[in-house]
Amino acid sequence: MMDREAYFISKLQDSGVTLALNDDGILLNNYVYAMDLFYEGVHFLRGYFSYYNIAKKAMLVNISDILAMGVKPTYAMLGVSFANDMTLSDINHFQRGIIDICKQYDIKIIGGDTIRDNKLSIAITMFGKAESRIIKRTNFKAGDIMFFSGDLGKVSKDMNFLYKGHKINRNSKFYTPRLNPKFIFEILPFIRGGMDISDGLYYELNRISKLNNVKFRFYKKINKNKALSGEEYELLFSVSQRDIRRLYLIAKKNRVKITKLAKMLRGRQKFYCPPHHK
Numbered sequence: 001m002m003d004r005e006a007y008f009i010s011k012l013q014d015s016g017v018t019l020a021l022n023d024d025g026i027l028l029n030n031y032v033y034a035m036d037l038f039y040e041g042v043h044f045l046r047g048y049f050s051y052y053n054i055a056k057k058a059m060l061v062n063i064s065d066i067l068a069m070g071v072k073p074t075y076a077m078l079g080v081s082f083a084n085d086m087t088l089s090d091i092n093h094f095q096r097g098i099i100d101i102c103k104q105y106d107i108k109i110i111g112g113d114t115i116r117d118n119k120l121s122i123a124i125t126m127f128g129k130a131e132s133r134i135i136k137r138t139n140f141k142a143g144d145i146m147f148f149s150g151d152l153g154k155v156s157k158d159m160n161f162l163y164k165g166h167k168i169n170r171n172s173k174f175y176t177p178r179l180n181p182k183f184i185f186e187i188l189p190f191i192r193g194g195m196d197i198s199d200g201l202y203y204e205l206n207r208i209s210k211l212n213n214v215k216f217r218f219y220k221k222i223n224k225n226k227a228l229s230g231e232e233y234e235l236l237f238s239v240s241q242r243d244i245r246r247l248y249l250i251a252k253k254n255r256v257k258i259t260k261l262a263k264m265l266r267g268r269q270k271f272y273c274p275p276h277h278k
Contacts (some may be wrong), residue, residue: 025065032066057175059098067196069134140193144240150256152227174231201227212264216269
């Protein structure tokens with residue numbers, strides 16, 4: 001099946017009306033801006049999420065985009081379509097999720113819009129000031145070493161288990177992505193390329209290979225579940241070989257698990273992976 005998202009974006013780029021669409025966000029006048037959708041029937045099913053968790057996850061996946069570029073989010077603009085069958089109690093639980101995340105990450109909502117619809121959907125534009133350098137997808141270079149944070153594969157398992165009618169742990173990353181801002185800001189001075197894993201490891205590696213003309217010599221075989229699990233929101237990043245020891249020390253200090261994934265070489269590589277969102 002054709003990747004319709006990639007097709008749409010490529011046509012916009014061909015038209016000449018776009019500016020730097022290679023990252024989840026863009027740096028303009030020292031601010032990084034990022035926008036994302038969280039849509040019922042695509043990103044979540046209301047019957048399996050509380051309204052509180054829907055709101056929290058919608059905020060966190062947008063925060064992840066900003067953090068993955070090495071920037072602290074400070075402001076957000078929020079668009080919400082409320083489903084017609086939502087009660088005032090439902091809306092109260094929903095807004096409490098937004099408020100709790102805003103307080104946790106010190107984010108102010110400065111505008112947006114609300115409408116009614118037959119589904120619940122959320123569109124968030126988030127931005128923050130770049131205090132020093134930023135992390136880019138286009139900075140993955142041959143000779144550098146690629147890592148990822150956390151564990152991969154559990155989100156896909158939990159999602160499938162949940163949608164088959166079973167209960168999953170309330171602390172599952174499928175409900176609440178785990179972000180590591182302190183770790184990211186401490187490795188910011190020497191990190192090379194970086195992005196979050198939203199559509200699955202193989203999908204992100206395809207993007208990196210295409211943008212940077214690199215291929216990957218893996219240190220260990222990757223199983224299919226880890227390779228294709230989307231919505232992980234772990235950090236996929238690279239460092240030079242001379243900075244590996246420093247990286248491990250910072251990861252240990254912040255209690256962040258990191259995995260040495262591959263050495264990058266010059267060339268191109270493509271992995272089979274179906275579109276994460278159809």
